[in-house]
Amino acid sequence: MTAPTTAPPVSPPGERPPGIAHRLAERGIDRVLLLLVPGVVFVVVLFAYPVLYGLQLSFQPEEGGGPFANYERFFGDPYLRDTIWITLRLAVPAALFNVLASIPIAYRMRGAFRGKRVLTTILVVPITLGTVLTAQGLISYLGPAGWFNKILIGIGLTDEPVRLVNNYWGVLFSLIITGFPFAFLLTLSYLSGIDPTLEQAAATLGADRRRRFRHITFPLLAPGLAITFCLTFVLAFSVFPSAYLVGLPQGETRVISIVAYESAFRDTDYPLGSAIAMVMALVMLVVVGLVLVWRSTMYRGATGGKG
Amino acid sequence: MSVSTEGGAFAELRLDRVRRAFGEHVALRDLELTIKGGEFVALLGPSGCGKSTALNCLAGLLPLSGGQILMDGRRIDTLPPEKRGFGMVFQNYALFPHMSVRRNVAFGLAMRGVARAERIRRVDEVLRLVQLTEHADKFPAQLSGGQQQRVAIARAIVLEPWLVLMDEPLSNLDASLRLEMRNEIRRLHQSLGLTTVYVTHDQEEALALADRLVVLRDGVVQQVGSPEQVYAHPANRYVAGFMGYRNMIPATVSEVDGDLVAVDVGEVTLRGISRDRITENSAVAAIRPSDVSVADREGENTLRGQVEIVEYHGREQAVQARLPGGVPLHVRTRSRLAPGDSVLFHLPPERLLVFGEHS
Numbered sequence: 001m002t003a004p005t006t007a008p009p010v011s012p013p014g015e016r017p018p019g020i021a022h023r024l025a026e027r028g029i030d031r032v033l034l035l036l037v038p039g040v041v042f043v044v045v046l047f048a049y050p051v052l053y054g055l056q057l058s059f060q061p062e063e064g065g066g067p068f069a070n071y072e073r074f075f076g077d078p079y080l081r082d083t084i085w086i087t088l089r090l091a092v093p094a095a096l097f098n099v100l101a102s103i104p105i106a107y108r109m110r111g112a113f114r115g116k117r118v119l120t121t122i123l124v125v126p127i128t129l130g131t132v133l134t135a136q137g138l139i140s141y142l143g144p145a146g147w148f149n150k151i152l153i154g155i156g157l158t159d160e161p162v163r164l165v166n167n168y169w170g171v172l173f174s175l176i177i178t179g180f181p182f183a184f185l186l187t188l189s190y191l192s193g194i195d196p197t198l199e200q201a202a203a204t205l206g207a208d209r210r211r212r213f214r215h216i217t218f219p220l221l222a223p224g225l226a227i228t229f230c231l232t233f234v235l236a237f238s239v240f241p242s243a244y245l246v247g248l249p250q251g252e253t254r255v256i257s258i259v260a261y262e263s264a265f266r267d268t269d270y271p272l273g274s275a276i277a278m279v280m281a282l283v284m285l286v287v288v289g290l291v292l293v294w295r296s297t298m299y300r301g302a303t304g305g306k307g
Numbered sequence: 308m309s310v311s312t313e314g315g316a317f318a319e320l321r322l323d324r325v326r327r328a329f330g331e332h333v334a335l336r337d338l339e340l341t342i343k344g345g346e347f348v349a350l351l352g353p354s355g356c357g358k359s360t361a362l363n364c365l366a367g368l369l370p371l372s373g374g375q376i377l378m379d380g381r382r383i384d385t386l387p388p389e390k391r392g393f394g395m396v397f398q399n400y401a402l403f404p405h406m407s408v409r410r411n412v413a414f415g416l417a418m419r420g421v422a423r424a425e426r427i428r429r430v431d432e433v434l435r436l437v438q439l440t441e442h443a444d445k446f447p448a449q450l451s452g453g454q455q456q457r458v459a460i461a462r463a464i465v466l467e468p469w470l471v472l473m474d475e476p477l478s479n480l481d482a483s484l485r486l487e488m489r490n491e492i493r494r495l496h497q498s499l500g501l502t503t504v505y506v507t508h509d510q511e512e513a514l515a516l517a518d519r520l521v522v523l524r525d526g527v528v529q530q531v532g533s534p535e536q537v538y539a540h541p542a543n544r545y546v547a548g549f550m551g552y553r554n555m556i557p558a559t560v561s562e563v564d565g566d567l568v569a570v571d572v573g574e575v576t577l578r579g580i581s582r583d584r585i586t587e588n589s590a591v592a593a594i595r596p597s598d599v600s601v602a603d604r605e606g607e608n609t610l611r612g613q614v615e616i617v618e619y620h621g622r623e624q625a626v627q628a629r630l631p632g633g634v635p636l637h638v639r640t641r642s643r644l645a646p647g648d649s650v651l652f653h654l655p656p657e658r659l660l661v662f663g664e665h666s
Contacts, residue, residue, distance in 0.1 A: 200368050201401035203388040204472075205415035205462070215414070219405050299405030301448055 051281075058275035070275035080276070083256040084283055090168070090243075090255065091236035092287075094175035098183035098232045099225055106188040107217070111196075120188075127181045134177050135245035139165050142173065170246030171253045175239055179232045186231065190224030191217075194303045220303045226295035230288045237284050256280045316344045317379050317469055320502070325384075326373035327360050327526075334360040336526040337374065342470075342504065347496050349505045349517035351549070357526035358506045362472050365504060366395050378469070389418075394463030394501075395472040399479065400455045402447040408434070408458050409443045415466045433465040436495070453484045460492070464501060473505045477512065489515060510549055514538060522546050540582060544591055544662035552593040552660065553637045556630070560590050560661070568661045573632050577608050579659030587663035594659050596625070596637040601644070602653035612636050614648040628652070 024030065059067035074080045105123070109116060126134065142148050144161040152158045164170060194217060202212045240257040247253030260280065264273025320342040327335040335357040342348050350358040363369040365376065367388035376384040383391055394415075403411050409430055416426045434440045437457040447455055456476060463471055476492070477485045493516055496503055507513050513520050514534040522529040522537065522545075530542035541547035544555065558570035558577065568581040570592055579592055602609045612628035615635075626638045628650060636652060644650060 195399070195401065197397050197399060197401040198403060200366075200388070201395065201397055201462075202403075202414070202418075203368070204366055204391075204393060204395040205466070206389045206392070206418035207414075208387075208389050211418060216403060301404055301446075303404060 054274040054277055057271050058278050059271075061271050062269055070272050071279070073272065074275055074279060080259055083254055083259050084279070086253065087237055087239070087255040087257075087280075088283070088287075090171055090175060090239060090253065091233055094172055094179055094236045095183075095229050095233035097176055098179045099187070099229045101180065102184040102187040102228070103221075103225070106184060106191045107213075109188060110191045123184055124181045126177050129178070131174065131178060131241040132245065134174055135170075135242055138170055138173055138177075138246050142170070165246045167248050168252045171239065171242050171255075174242035174246050175236045178242075179235055182235065183228050183232045186228040187221075187225065190221055190228070193224075194220050198303075219299060223295050223298050223300045226291050226298075230291050233287060233291075234284055237287075238280070256283075316502075319343050319379060320470065321377045322361075322365075322374070323377060324374035325361070325364055325371055325376060327357075327364055327369060328372045334526050335364065338526075338528060340521060340528070340531070342502060344502055345500050347503045347505065347516060347518045348521060349507060349513035349519070350521050350523060351507060351510060351513040352523035353508050353549075355525075356523040358508075358523050359474055360526070361523070362395075362474050362504060362506045365470070366393055366472050367391050392466070392468055393470045393472055394466055394468035396456075396459045396463050396474065396476045398475045400447075400459040402455055402458055402462070404447055407444050407446055408439060408450070411447065411458055412462045412465050415462065419466070429465055433461045436464075437461045437491070452480050453488060456480065456488055457491070460495065464495065464499065467499075467501070469502065471501050471503045473503065475507055476505075477507075477509075485512075492516060510551070522549060541660070542583070544593060544664075547593045547660060547662065551595050553596050554592075554594045554599070554635075556592045556594075556634050556636070557632075557664070558590050558592045558661070560585055560588055570661055572610065572630070575610055577610075577654060577659060578656040579654075579661045580657065581661040583662070585661060585663050587665065589664045590661050591664055592654075592659055592661050594654050597639040598655060598658040599636065599638040599640070600653045600655075601638075601640055601642040602651045605651065606653070608654045608656055608659070609651050610636070610654065611649060611651050614644050614646050614650055617644055617646055 021030075058070055061067075061069040061073075063069070065072075109119065129137075140146055142164040144163070148164070149158075149161040152162060164173070198216050198220075199212045202216045207215060238257055239255055240261070243249055243253045243255045243258055247255075249258055256276065257280065260273050260276035263269045263276060322338050322340040322342075325335060325338040325340075326333070338357075338361055340348075350361055352358050360369065364371055364384070367384075367386060367390075371384050374384075375382055403414065406414065412430045412433060413426050416429060421429070430443075431440070434443055437460060439454060439457055439461065442450060442454060447458065450458065456479075459476070473492070477488055480488060489512060492505075495501075496516075505513070505516060514537075517534060519531065520534060520537045521531050522542075524545050530537055530546045532540075532542075537546065538550055541550050541552065544552075548555065556572055556577075558572045560568060561571050561576060562569035563581070563585060566580050566582060567578065568585060568590075569576050569578050570590055571577075572592065577592055581590075610630055612630045614626055614628045616627040618625040620639070623639050623641055624644060626640060626644050628636045628638060630636055638652060
């Protein structure tokens with residue numbers, strides 16, 4: 001037992017109160033914060049400033065007519081306005097396909113098995129190819145004189161070559177090839193985070209393979225799938241080179257980034273180009289926002305066995 | 308809760324030369340075991356002895372490499388886990404983190420298509436049994452370790468399964484909670500009579516809970532018997548070591564007379580018991596630290612040793628002494644000893660077990 005009643009006062013005479021550096025450190029303000037500086041500089045210089053600059057530029061139309069003239073022009077002209085729909089029609093199916101296709105493959109590949117590294121490498125290599133190489137491959141494989149059509153004609157399935165490049169399909173294939181590795185890697189890591197004994201427990205409780213997936217794995221994986229969808233969607237929505245190379249840039253793959261580019265750099269109307277870029281960002285935000293709202297209704301805690 | 312099990316209790320479950328290999332490594336070698344309905348069997352051994360492999364084979368989570376499992380003569384090792392109707396309690400509990408306690412416990416009933424009203428009734432009943440009624444709507448992450456463990460047990464037993472499999476269910480709990488849950492498991496087994504196979508590396512847990520023990524080593528059964536049999540008459544030196552025979556004194560056999568054996572340790576002759584008709588010349592004399600006592604004068608079965616380490620354990624002291632040959636001797640005694648003392652120890656012949664060195 002320590003001596004009672006003679007406890008010293010909170011700040012005894014002769015003992016100085018702690019210095020300001022000490023008090024700041026207790027609130028988490030110390031030199032370690034300097035590590036954040038490069039990140040903050042990066043965000044301000046390369047993100048915040050360009051966005052704000054573009055935003056104010058978009059409100060200063062070249063031909064006058066009030067601050068919203070560029071936006072009125074975009075939404076008033078079907079030629080410009082329809083690019084939103086054209087881009088969504090490419091980006092949503094591509095992102096959906098990538099997420100859905102990565103589930104069974106990642107599901108099969110989450111355990112350890114022989115040749116896993118080789119298979120993962122094969123699945124992920126397209127990341128390194130770049131759009132141009134992918135486009136070249138698509139043209140030589142799926143083009144009118146490509147192997148695919150030669151085979152189709154050779155076995156007599158068709159007389160005319162099937163058009164799979166320089167149209168909607170070419171761009172969709174390109175988006176899938178470049179987007180799938182991201183979706184797969186993300187899904188694999190989310191899936192690996194789910195304790196496999198949870199499925200074993202469900203099995204001993206009488207759930208067959210299908211119901212184990214439906215009641216256990218899928219609900220735990222879904223928040224991760226939502227994030228995966230958002231990322232691959234954003235990648236696909238800003239599609240630009242492949243829309244030119246394997247698409248029909250003046251027709252069915254006239255995506256929103258093409259009209260933004262043409263306004264700014266062909267017609268040198270920077271304010272209109274900026275306005276279109278802002279619309280593009282807004283559409284992405286809306287889609288991502290909707291998905292995140294849906295995600296917030298799901299269980300998002302730990303996915304280990306101990307809960 | 309009704310005592311009858313859903314599919315009707317079984318009379319016996321027979322493991323017939325059950326074998327499991329992982330590549331070259333044989334984790335379980337020709338396990339022969341018959342489990343009777345209502346029995347509590349513990350598989351005991353250190354990690355890597357094959358006990359968890361055996362449990363996973365029973366549950367259907369691992370396919371067998373050989374042999375078969377028969378329930379009342381009907382083969383079940385070919386059935387997938389969801390068709391076996393066994394309940395399993397996992398070492399890490401494996402509770403579904405996205406479901407409330409109630410939904411976790413109801414999961415198995417829902418999978419079997421039990422009607423909603425019946426489901427609610429049975430879940431309530433089993434939650435009352437494991438004293439978790441007030442936590443029914445919480446999520447696993449909001450529960451303590453012991454509560455999570457009880458949910459895991461409730462989830463397994465609510466189906467009133469033919470067989471409950473428990474894989475080291477207490478190993479993640481702290482010492483006092485482990486004792487409490489051990490009582491709980493024993494109580495549940497006594498009141499429900501569910502046939503249970505329990506895997507553990509803790510011999511105290513196995514002795515306290517089981518009707519029958521199966522001691523495993525490197526995938527091979529060492530001994531099967533009641534707690535009393537295994538504790539008092541370990542079949543070989545390995546089982547003896549596991550059952551608290553901490554002292555293993557190398558010795559040479561000098562005389563065999565039925566169960567009674569005389570062995571030489573240095574200059575001294577010790578008398579002891581050997582049950583397996585010792586044939587080897589070199590042997591070990593095994594005795595528990597608590598069976599060694601301090602003698603006041605030379606006599607039969609006494610050895611002199613130098614006290615090296617003394618630990619205070621309340622009523623007793625745990626003493627480590629060194630015998631002349633350099634062999635350590637562990638002793639638990641009420642006598643007060645100090646390091647450096649030269650002490651005469653008595654090893655009662657009826658407590659001294661002699662095993663062949665390679666038994």
